[in-house]
Each structure stands twice: as structure tokens, then as C-alpha cells.
Amino acid sequence: MKMARVYNFSAGPAVLPEEVLKEAAEEMLDYKGCGMSVMEMSHRSKMFSDIIETAEADLRELMNIPDNYKVLFLQGGASSQFSAIPMNLMKNKEADFIITGQWAKKAYKEASRYGKANIIASSEDKTFTYIPDCSDLNISENADYVYVCYNNTIYGTKYQQVPDTKGKILVADMSSCILSEPVNVEDFGVIYFGVQKNVGPAGVVVAVIREDLITDDVLPGTPTMLKWKTQADAKSLYNTPPCYGIYICGKVFQWLKKQGGLEAMKKHNEEKAKILYDFLDQSEMFKGTVVKEDRSLMNVPFVTGDDEMDAKFVKEAKEAGFENLKGHRTVGGMRASIYNAMPKEGVEKLVEFMKKFEEENK
Amino acid sequence: MKMARVYNFSAGPAVLPEEVLKEAAEEMLDYKGCGMSVMEMSHRSKMFSDIIETAEADLRELMNIPDNYKVLFLQGGASSQFSAIPMNLMKNKEADFIITGQWAKKAYKEASRYGKANIIASSEDKTFTYIPDCSDLNISENADYVYVCYNNTIYGTKYQQVPDTKGKILVADMSSCILSEPVNVEDFGVIYFGVQKNVGPAGVVVAVIREDLITDDVLPGTPTMLKWKTQADAKSLYNTPPCYGIYICGKVFQWLKKQGGLEAMKKHNEEKAKILYDFLDQSEMFKGTVVKEDRSLMNVPFVTGDDEMDAKFVKEAKEAGFENLKGHRTVGGMRASIYNAMPKEGVEKLVEFMKKFEEENK
Ligand SMILES: Cc1ncc(COP(=O)(O)O)c(C=O)c1O
Ligand SMILES: Cc1ncc(COP(=O)(O)O)c(C=O)c1O
Ligand SMILES: [Mg+2]
Ligand SMILES: [Mg+2]
Ligand SMILES: [Mg+2]
Ligand SMILES: [Mg+2]
Secondary structure (H helix, E strand, C coil), rough: CCCCCECCCCCCCCCCCCHHHHHHHCCCCCCHCCCCCHCCCCCCCCCHHHHHHHHHHHHHHCCCCCCCEEEECCCCCHHHHHHHHHHHHHCEEEEEEEECHHHHHHHHHHHCCCCCEEEEEECCHHCCCCCCCCCCCCCCCCCCCCECCCCCCCCEECCCCCCCCCCCCEEECCCCCCCCCCHHHHHEEEEEECCCCCCCCCCCEEEEEEEHCCCCCCCCCCCCCCHHHHHHHCCCCCCCCCCCHHHHHHHHHHHHHHHHHHHHHHHHHHHHHHHHHHHHHHCHHHCCCCHHHCCCCCCCEEEEECCHHHHHHHHHHHHHEECEEECCCCCCEEEEECCCCCHHHHHHHHHHHHHHHHHHCC | CCCCEEEHHHHHHCCCCCCHHHHHCCCCCCCCCCCCCCCHHCCCCHHHHHHHHHHHHHHHHHHHCCCCCCEECCCCCCHHHHHHHHHHHHCCCEEEEECCCCCHHHHHHHCCCCCEEEEEEHHHHHHCCCCCCCCCCCCCCCCEEEEEEECCCCCCCCCCCCCCCCCCCEEEECCCCCCCCCCCCCCCCCCEEEECCCCCCCCCCCEEEEEHHHCCCCCCCCCCCCCCCHHHHHCCCCCCCHHHHHHHHHHHHHHHHHHHHHHHHHHHHHHHHHHHHHHHCEEEEECCCCCCHHHHCCCCEEEECCHHHHHHHHHHHHHCCCCEEECCCCCCCCCEECCCCCCCHHHHHHHHHHHHHHHHHH
């Protein structure tokens, strides 16, 4: 087996712990002596029940999820939840949105198709380089919920405080920051995430939902598969779930527990991000694009201010084994995604490379 | 790496070609020298484009798919298509259904939520042990389409002829017979399949759809993700697709090409199924439950006529390394699913075991 691994700064699908991949490779033809691959297992088998139940238990432990929240393993990507959320929650057919980038906007647009969706705050005025003040939001009286994208993958911002929703249910897309640090689950009605950034292979979306929000009272025409109650009642086995993806997520949960859980990850991620942000702050060539107080620990966008120089940097970085540093196709520049599985060494080496590049190109 | 493999007769997720699993294991940490796993690759990368485009091209070649059909790689399982089909096709809000078991019935029930769904034929009167005569169906004048489940996974029936829909669009769920033999794609408006039976790991559903059926004119409230046009316009990359599953499907397509394509598979599958059906037909203990003319090549249900004997058989078979022979939880008895990847040897050994069991228990 070849083992030349690059440093992969992809925003998602993204780097996974090497240990997890090695185990998966070893178990590919014969999972724990059962004579078959996890890909080949009936989702109704004892073996697979153990896998999904252990995954759920480990996630509950890591995130400290209270008993009155359900954990659903779903398909369809975060984008399917853009529809599922209004379909399941819009009893008054109204919801409030805070727009911090493309993902919140997409969720907002989809919700607008099902009811009245209000933008109550936005950072679009400054190209989403900050998180709006959420201490005194203009919450709509009839809003069924308030929606946020907790970490914007593209612009590299993160909420540092839970928005004050004045008692309304808070729904958060945590796709790109999940499990990077502790959150208080009780502050949220729904936390959901596509796993393909910080947890596993694309094709699984996990929703952590307060029990009382899972009801039969959904919008007419809600597809049975998008109704949370269908999935909750069947413990995520209403139909065939994305078994192999769930298995890999389970391994990542175990790996996180071995790392010391989310407090330890927070510390580790803060250290890692600091290496890069400190460099950006003193560099004369590179600069971060987000206001300091709202910087993401996971996605670090930066620019040189010169498109040609940006392109040269991305190209030379790639040649040196630093992959996927190009910014999102809609914004340009660079972006280093430094998720849980990115080793500190990867960030150190990147900064070394940036220093050298700056030296050579000044 | 341990290599003790059982004979896995699971109805899905199901056995995959050992060769494919071995390759996947070898490439797990480093796909073709690119330094990362396919699980870690951006879905917008050149590497992944090659994977999905090659998979599509190979599927087109295998099935001989005409140019005026799109191939979509989707998420959400076959069950999500139970909603997507009426949402995308019900222009007159009416459709006809032929009920041959639980899967057609579920699709029918879901469609009934969006328009007038008519049952125009059914084999429920005889516990779905046959395929209704479809030579002169009572097609509804305003039906937007006629829906069938081409191979019933649970009851083990298969259409031997394409139903005469009198010019109406035919939509077929081929989840459990796809790629087991050639079909004439042009006879169908839509062919779709969850890949977890005959192609790959659960979490990918493939839809082959005639271009003119992919329109903006969908039912109001159709989730953006369930609108086929969203996915067709974006070449299955509207959002993050289930990349790793698609990669495995691609490998299975390549494997099928190496086996000689679908004509060769048909011959192989007929030989394999004959071994088991011939035994059932002469056995005094075991008998197949489906009328001879409508037997599936893929799913072979059988019974002893005695529940206790059935249970004893399933238990002893398991001990002897034949896994997942228990019938579907809703019907009981036994079922051997003998998909493409089940080697002939597996069926031969099973029949040997059944002979011995009959001898010992008569
Ligand atoms: C924060 C966030 N939300 C949602 C999405 C969309 O996820 P998916 O591609 O699974 O639909 C993305 C990702 O790509 C994202 O970064
Ligand atoms: C013929 C058929 N259609 C549909 C389904 C449902 O597929 P899924 O579990 O992917 O929703 C199944 C399977 O389990 C099946 O056998
Ligand atoms: Mg956003
Ligand atoms: Mg600077
Ligand atoms: Mg059926
Ligand atoms: Mg007999």
C-alpha cells in the first residue's frame, strides 16, 4: 500500500484521521471476523445495529447531548435539510434568518418557498467578513424559529456567542465546525451537519433535534423521507441508511474520544489556528479577510491582494504538497481548511511555506 | 488482513465483488498516487470529476443508455424517489400503479399524497407470488405515467416482459435487478435504483431519465434537492454527492465490463438461479414460493412449510457460513439473494447444504 499523503486543506470533503482510514482499509473485506465488509451488511443485522448505536452513543457523549434530543443519521446532504427544516418547523409559516454567507442564504431561499422568511441580520454589506451583532435581534413575533449557519465555510466566520433569540427556537447548521469545540446543545432546538467536513465521507447528514420539535404536524406535501418523525420513530432505519458512511463517522467519534474529547479538540484547534492567524497578522504579503473577533477555527481565508500572486501561490503550494488551498469558486483568493483531522504539523509546514513564498516574491 | 469471507445472501446491502473491495482497501489512504483517500477529495476536484464521469460513461456503455437520457447520481435512497417521481412527473396529478409487493405499494402510497394514484393491477390476491398480466392494462386516460417495481426483492418476482402502457411513460424501480441482464432503456421514461443491492454501498441512488421528463414544471413545494432538473443541470454536483459510494459503484461497473457486460451477466445469473430453482423443484422439503414463469434471477424465496424447520434451517445455515438466508421480516421463510457478485460456487455450496439438511431432517 502506498502511503505518500499530502496536506489536504480542502473545505469538504476533507482530510480524515489517518488512523481511521487505516482501520477502514484493514476491515474492508472482513469486519471484526464476520466475514463481510460493512458495505455488504444488512442494515437490519446485529452487526450494523451495534455500529449505528455505538456511533450515536459516542456522539451523545462527545457533545453531551441531553436525553430529550434525538440524533438522526440521514441522507441528502445539508442541502436537503434546507427544505426539511421549514417543512418540519414552520407551524406559523414564518421564520427569521441571519445571513452570514452563501449557506445561510441558500437555506433562507429554500425556506421562502414554504412560508415567510425574514432576514433579521446580515453581514452581506461587508462581503460576509464578520458576524452581525446578535445581542438585540429584531425577532419576528410569529417566527417559528431563528436560523443561523454557525461557521461559514466559505468566508471563514464563526459565531462566538449564541445569538439571543428571545426565546425562539434556534436552528444551526454546524456542518463546518461540528465537534471542533464544545457547544451547549440546550441552547439549540436543532443542530445539524453534513459530515463531510469534520466527521466522515459525504453522504451522511446528522440532525440533533429536541424531541418536542419532532411532530406529525408538518407542512402538507412533506416527503415521508424528509419528515423527521419518520426517521426518529424508525431510529434512522426507516429505509436503508448510508451504512458505510455512518461506520466511518463512528470511527471518527472514537478517535475524538481518544484525543480527549471536545475540550481537548478546542485547545488543539485554537493552537493550530493561532499559528496561521499569527502569521497572517504579521505578514506583509498575506492577510486574513475576516475581522479578528469572528474568525473561524476551521476555515481560514486569506489573500495577497493580487489575483496573479494568489494563483502563483496556489500553484506552487500544490507542487509542494499543500492541496486545495484555492478559495471557494465564488470568492477567489485562498482558504486553508484546518479541520480536526489536520495535524498541527500541516499548519506549521504551510506557514513555513508561506514565509518562504513571501521571501521569494517580495 | 483477515480474509475469511462468508457466503452472504443478504437482500441488500449485499455482497460486492471481492476484487472491488480489495482495490478499495488498497487505495484507501492514497488514491492513484494523489496522496489522499477518495473520502477526502473535494467533489469539485479533477480527480473526483474523473471518477464520476467514468462511472457515468461505463454505466451508459453497460446499459446502452441513449444520449437523450440523463444519468443522475443522487442521495436519499430509493425511498426519496417515491416522492420525487410524482413531484417531477405528475403534471395531470394522476398516475397508474401495478402493485407487486411492498415497494410498489410504498411508492403508490407516497404518490397518493400528491395526486390521484390508481391501482390498475395487483398480485396481492396471491401474496404477490406472481406478476399480473400486463398485456392489456386498464390505463387511465389522464395518467402521467405508469409505475412498476421491476423485480420484487421481498417476494422474488420479476417482470419477464415490459408492460404495455399504451403509450404512457413507464417508470421502473430496478433496485434489485439492475445490471443483472440487459434491458431496453428506451422502453422506459425513468429507470432508477438504490445501488445497495447489485452495485455498491447504500447511500447512492441512480436515476436514468429521458431528457424531456426533466423540467421546471414540478409540483409546488418540491424540495430543490428532489427536483431532477436541479441535479441534471449541475451534473449531479448541485451539492456534495455521496462521493465514496459513487467511486465504489464505478469500480463495480468496471468489474461488470470485465465480466463481459450484461449479456454475460444474464447468462451467468440464469445458470446460478437454475441451480437453486432446479433443486427447489425436485426437493420434497423445500419449495419456491413464486410461480415459475415470474421467478426473479436475483431473489429466491423458499419455505419448508413449517416455521420451526425454517428457523432450524436458517440457524444451521448460518453456522455453516451461509449468512442472511432469513426471509424478509414481513413474510418469513427463507430468501437467498444471489446478486451479480454472488459467485456460482456460493449457490452450489448452498444447494449442497440444503440437500444435506433435507437428508438429515426428513
Ligand atoms: C456550512 C455548510 N452548510 C451546508 C453545506 C451544503 O452541504 P451539502 O453539500 O451536504 O448539501 C455546506 C457545504 O458544502 C456548508 O459548508
Ligand atoms: C425494489 C426496492 N425498491 C426500493 C427499496 C427501498 O430502498 P431504500 O432503502 O434505498 O429507500 C428497496 C429496498 O430495500 C427495494 O428492494
Ligand atoms: Mg452562511
Ligand atoms: Mg497581514
Ligand atoms: Mg413491488
Ligand atoms: Mg419442492
